Amino acid sequence: MRHLLSTRHLSRDEAVAILDVAEDMADVSTREIKKLPALRGKTVVNLFFEDSTRTRISFEAAAKRLSADVINFAAKGSSVSKGESLKDTAQTLAAIGADAVVVRHGASGAPQVLATSGWIDAGVVNAGDGTHEHPTQALLDAFTIRRRFFGADARGRDLAGLSVVIVGDVLHSRVARSNAWLLTTLGAEVRLVAPPTLLPVGVETWPVTIDYSLDSALATPTDVVMMLRVQAERMSAAFFPTAREYARLWGLDDERLARLDEGTIVMHPGPMNRGLEISSGAADSARSTVLEQVSNGVSVRMAVLYLLLSGEREDLA
Amino acid sequence: MSESIVVKGARLLGGGATDLLVRDGVIAEMGSGLSEGGARVIDAAGLIALPGLVDLHTHLREPGFEQSETVLTGSRAAAAGGFTAVHAMANTSPVADTAGVVEQVASLGDAAGYVTVRPVGAVTVGLNGEALAEIGAMARSRAAVRVFSDDGKCVSDPLLMRRALEYVKAFDGVIAQHAQEPRLTEGAQMNEGIVSSELGLAGWPAVAEEAIIARDVLLAEHVGSRVHICHLSTAGSVEVVRWAKSRGIAVTAEVTPHHLLLDEELVRSYDARYKVNPPLRRAEDVQALRAGLADGTIDIVATDHAPHPAEDKDCEWSGAAFGMVGLETALSVVQASVVDSGHLDWADVARVFSRIPAEIGRLSGYERGIAVGAEANFTLYDDTASRVIEKGDLRGKSTNSPYLSLTLPGRVVTTVHSGRATVLDGELVDPDVLRSVGGPRG
Numbered sequence: 037m038r039h040l041l042s043t044r045h046l047s048r049d050e051a052v053a054i055l056d057v058a059e060d061m062a063d064v065s066t067r068e069i070k071k072l073p074a075l076r077g078k079t080v081v082n083l084f085f086e087d088s089t090r091t092r093i094s095f096e097a098a099a100k101r102l103s104a105d106v107i108n109f110a111a112k113g114s115s116v117s118k119g120e121s122l123k124d125t126a127q128t129l130a131a132i133g134a135d136a137v138v139v140r141h142g143a144s145g146a147p148q149v150l151a152t153s154g155w156i157d158a159g160v161v162n163a164g165d166g167t168h169e170h171p172t173q174a175l176l177d178a179f180t181i182r183r184r185f186f187g188a189d190a191r192g193r194d195l196a197g198l199s200v201v202i203v204g205d206v207l208h209s210r211v212a213r214s215n216a217w218l219l220t221t222l223g224a225e226v227r228l229v230a231p232p233t234l235l236p237v238g239v240e241t242w243p244v245t246i247d248y249s250l251d252s253a254l255a256t257p258t259d260v261v262m263m264l265r266v267q268a269e270r271m272s273a274a275f276f277p278t279a280r281e282y283a284r285l286w287g288l289d290d291e292r293l294a295r296l297d298e299g300t301i302v303m304h305p306g307p308m309n310r311g312l313e314i315s316s317g318a319a320d321s322a323r324s325t326v327l328e329q330v331s332n333g334v335s336v337r338m339a340v341l342y343l344l345l346s347g348e349r350e351d352l353a
Numbered sequence: 354m355s356e357s358i359v360v361k362g363a364r365l366l367g368g369g370a371t372d373l374l375v376r377d378g379v380i381a382e383m384g385s386g387l388s389e390g391g392a393r394v395i396d397a398a399g400l401i402a403l404p405g406l407v408d409l410h411t412h413l414r415e416p417g418f419e420q421s422e423t424v425l426t427g428s429r430a431a432a433a434g435g436f437t438a439v440h441a442m443a444n445t446s447p448v449a450d451t452a453g454v455v456e457q458v459a460s461l462g463d464a465a466g467y468v469t470v471r472p473v474g475a476v477t478v479g480l481n482g483e484a485l486a487e488i489g490a491m492a493r494s495r496a497a498v499r500v501f502s503d504d505g506k507c508v509s510d511p512l513l514m515r516r517a518l519e520y521v522k523a524f525d526g527v528i529a530q531h532a533q534e535p536r537l538t539e540g541a542q543m544n545e546g547i548v549s550s551e552l553g554l555a556g557w558p559a560v561a562e563e564a565i566i567a568r569d570v571l572l573a574e575h576v577g578s579r580v581h582i583c584h585l586s587t588a589g590s591v592e593v594v595r596w597a598k599s600r601g602i603a604v605t606a607e608v609t610p611h612h613l614l615l616d617e618e619l620v621r622s623y624d625a626r627y628k629v630n631p632p633l634r635r636a637e638d639v640q641a642l643r644a645g646l647a648d649g650t651i652d653i654v655a656t657d658h659a660p661h662p663a664e665d666k667d668c669e670w671s672g673a674a675f676g677m678v679g680l681e682t683a684l685s686v687v688q689a690s691v692v693d694s695g696h697l698d699w700a701d702v703a704r705v706f707s708r709i710p711a712e713i714g715r716l717s718g719y720e721r722g723i724a725v726g727a728e729a730n731f732t733l734y735d736d737t738a739s740r741v742i743e744k745g746d747l748r749g750k751s752t753n754s755p756y757l758s759l760t761l762p763g764r765v766v767t768t769v770h771s772g773r774a775t776v777l778d779g780e781l782v783d784p785d786v787l788r789s790v791g792g793p794r795g
Contacts, residue, residue, distance in 0.1 A: 044551070122669050143669035144542075144553035145623030152622075153667075166671065168553030210553060236550030237558070 037343045039151045039160040042169040043218035048194055051222055055179050056191050057339035058332070064101065065335060075104035078345050081134040082108045083125065084163070085141040090306060091163050091173075094330070095138045098337035104345070107132070122146060126155035134158045136344055144168035159344040161337075167208045173305055174214035176336040178222055180325050181260055183332070184301050196223030201253050203229040203286060204264030204313055205275075207236050211305045212264055216244050224260075229253045231286065233275040250286050254295060261296065262303040263288050263314045283312050290317040301325050356790050357392035358774060360767075363402035363733060365723070366700040373402065375729040378772030383725050393774065397733045400766055401699055403684075404707040404722040405437025405730030409500065409529070409607060409714055410583060410655035411680065413439070413470070415461060416454070417446025422660040422750045424461035424470060425784070427680070430658070430749030431468045432775040434680040435732035435765040438469035439658075440714055443480070444505040450475035450486035452494035459496040466787045467775045471714055474498040476517050476528060480506050485517060492524035499715040502529035504583055505630075507565060509535050514569060518578035525715060527605075529581040530569050532590070533631065537561035542671055544617045544632040552620065554670065557632050559587040566590050570597035570604050579603035581713055584657050586612050586631040588641030595650045605713050607655040608642050610679055610686035615639075615755060625666045625673030626755045629659070639690075646705065647696040653710045656683050660751030678754050681747050684734060685761035692736075693762060699736075729772040738764035748781060 043051070064072055080099040082092050092108065099106045111125050122141070129137055136159045139147045144166030151160040164170040182190045185198060200219050206212040206228050219226050226244040228235065239246060247253040254261070266282060276282045283289070288302065293315065296302075302314075302323045310316050319326060360373040372387035373380055388394075408431065414422035422430075424441070431439045441458050443449035449458060455472035462470020474491035478484045480503045491498040501521060508514045508530060517528050538561045543549050545556020566582055570593065573580040585591065585606045597604045611629060616636045619627045627633060645651040659676025666673050679686070687706065691697045697705070703722055711719035718728035740746070742756040768776035773790050775782050 121664070121667075122672075123667055141669065143671040146669040148623050149669050166553050167555075213551070213553060237545050237556060238547035238550045241547050 040171050040340050040344065041148050041151060041160065041162045043171045043174050043214045043221070044169070046218065046221060048221050048223070051175070051178070051218060052192065052194055054175055054336070054339050054343065055182060057343060058175070058179050058336045059191055061338035061342070062332070062335040065331070071101050071103060073103045074342055075099070075102040075345050078104045078135040079133055080104045080106050080136045080138060080341060081129050081132075082106065083111060083129065083137050083139045084109070085111045085139070085146070086164070088140055088164065091140060094333045095163060095337050097334045099341055101334070102338055102341060104341065107134070122150065123153070123155050126150055126153065129158065130156035136161060136341060138163045140164045142166055161340055161344065164210055166210065168210055169214045170210040171214050171218070172333070172337055172340055173211050174218040175340070176329055176333040177215055177262065177303060177305070178218055179336050180303065180329050180332045181301070184325060185259065194222040195219060198259045199225045199227070199257070200260040200262060201227045201229055201258045202262045202264065203250055203288070205234045205266055205270060206230050206239065206264070207234045208267065208270070209264050215262065216242055220244065227253055227258075229286065231276050234270070250292065254292060257297050258300060260301055260303060261288060265305065265307065266309055266313050279312055287313050287315065288318045289315045293318045293321060293323070296323065303329060305329070356773065357389050358395060358769065358772070359387055359389055359392045360395045360397045360402070360733065363397035363400055365402060366703055373723070375769060375772050378729055380723060380725055380727050380729050395733070395767055395777070397767070399737065400733040400735050402723055403435065403699065403732050403734055404703050404719060405732060405768070405770060406435045406684070406706045407710040407714065407716060407719060408436050408439040408656050408658070408680065409653060409710040410504070410657045411439040411441055412444070412657070412659045412676070413441040413458070414660060415445065416457065420662050424458060425465040426750040427658070427660070428462060428465040428467035428470065429781050430678070430680040430747065432768050432770065433748040433765060433781055434683050435734060435768050436468050436680060437730035437732070437768065437770040438471060438711065438716055440471045440473050440500055442504045443473045443475040443502060448475050448479050449473065450478050452487065452490040452496070455491050455496040455498050456494050466784070468770055469716070471500070471716060472496045472498055473500045473502050473504070473529070476501045476503045476508050477513065482506060482508060482510055482513065485513070485520065488517070488520055488526065489524060492526055499524070499526050500529055500581070500713070501526055502531065502583065504529065504531045507531050507533040507535060509565070511568060511572070515572050515576060518573055518580060519576045522578055527579050527581050527713060529583050530565065531583050532562045532565035532569070534561040534565050543620050543628070544634045546617070546635060548617045548620060552623070554620070559589050559634070562587055562631060563589040563593055566593045570594070570602050573604060574600065574602045579605070582606040584609050584612065584631055584655070585642065585645070585651055586634050586638065588638045591641045591645035591650055595645070598650065605652040606650070607653045608646055608651045609657045610654060610683045610690065611677060611755060612642055613639065613646070613654070613690035614686050619755070623670045625668065625670055626677065626753055628670060628673050628675055629677050630675035643691050643694065643696050646691060653705045653713065654683070654687055655710065656680050660749055661753045662751060666753045676753065678747060678749055678751055680749065682742060682754065682756050682761060684765060685763045686756070688736060688763045689761055729769055731769050732765055733767040735764045735766050736762065738762065740764060
């Protein structure tokens, strides 16, 4: 793997292979010494143009468990705010000798620009770009689903036969996009539930079904309910009348939680708005995978960095 | 003193070939076997003689943004593209909203000498959309402005637009509207649709253009004014203009070469050279624009040449500037998109890229095209050529072209402006030589 920029163009076999390597990495995390020498001498730069402590420390833990040297670069601003430009930053990192750059950027497509510009030769991992994609989040979600439903038999399997309901601000969500592509590639059936204002134009061409009503979506048995975070800035931009109305119609409250089938799991990429898109009862229930998602995130990111940096990129094809 | 030129064997639009004798800035004779002692002889065998191209929509950037383009460098780019006149948009710094600025731009154009530079005046002070600029002063200045536009911004206030449409009637002017409903396009990055949703880029919906055009043609009808629509980009806009024309409303519309050739699929690269306003649209829109140009719904082609320095494009998509250069490649792109496809013949190209834009801009000298007694503005074009566009083909200051590395048909071989050659054998005539040849009439 040369870069990981999106899940849109990952094949089923490529995705399953990443998840299988992540299983191996998860095994390492259960050992007394949670560290492999695989990436000794490699330099991984966490280049974050947007604050995200959660994602940054997850990548940092992943790189360190593989014995890579880690540099955290919190780049303030972008060419939009006339801070340091993406180009100058990239060339600086190239001069430092970065082998992989994990990039979080507020602008959709910035990781792809970094990977194709010629400014830097390093492998690029998209750690979330604007409202485009967040591929490692989708991979860790798929990994979490696979483990929950198939346990020890997870290796080699995809998600065929499972159904996933993704609820919330799909329009602005890179997590929703990456999951819509990846989970369907892996054979899951995906339903998106949102107010029409928070669904992108053209969503009917995606390989998913759409429901405006959470209650009608939950009336059909489902294996996974994934709640998306509602950003504060949507409240004042006429996407929905009030937070209270949103919570009432599209929130996973205790009453809806009680209606779920016994085996249904509840996911959230975090950070959660308790009481808005998810009740505390749902977030803290045994169905909730929120903390598993965090720990699986490290395993999946170890797998991605390992595949990117080990073996002299022999898998360029 | 001005030079005499004899063009040998140029192809005429109606078929057949002719020699052209240019003397004292006008086409003195047409026919075969023409000669004149001391004249520059240009062999034009096989080349099409097109009347000088007139661009109604050019950003020359001076004053204020000389890092992108100047009147001189933009004039050179224009001449290289076969143009003999350009209309310089008002979004400079200071904005061209006073007689002083438009006169300065016009005289910089005269000094450069490559093309006639016709300044466009702002509709509102500072392009702020709040108060009318001194339209009368600009119209009556030495620059004799006839086209007024806040291009880059929409005159979105309906009352102000109504007043502007009414007021310019006193000066035989026209408002050229940049049709973009501002609230519907806040933060917009590309055409809104399937591609924008996948790429996670904020959408610029077609309705934001179409709604303004619909409003403005109705306003023009109501107050009995003419209105010009800049850079039409959607199939729906073509429909609205077609409807307006069928009602007899005095609306004219332009389309850019890039909207005739390129579509939004290119944005998947996140390559900011494809970032332009209005954005590249769907393939269906491109087809509708070609058909609209062919059936006369769209009156003219205009480049919207929009130079930007490298650092404004060499970055992430949302940080990049809108716009692409287009003067040098305009004819080739028109050939590729609508001539080679059979939508237009070369006489149509002369109409949509010379006679009608001159008429809309009230620029005289282009009424009859290439004819005895007409001002000698023409370009000799090799439509059989084919070339890979390289940075060296771009003669302005900026190279933000979406066509770099693309193979395009055709090549401008010679351009003659007011009887003086500005381009010879594909190369720009040196500015000092151009000046020494002197003006056409004294």
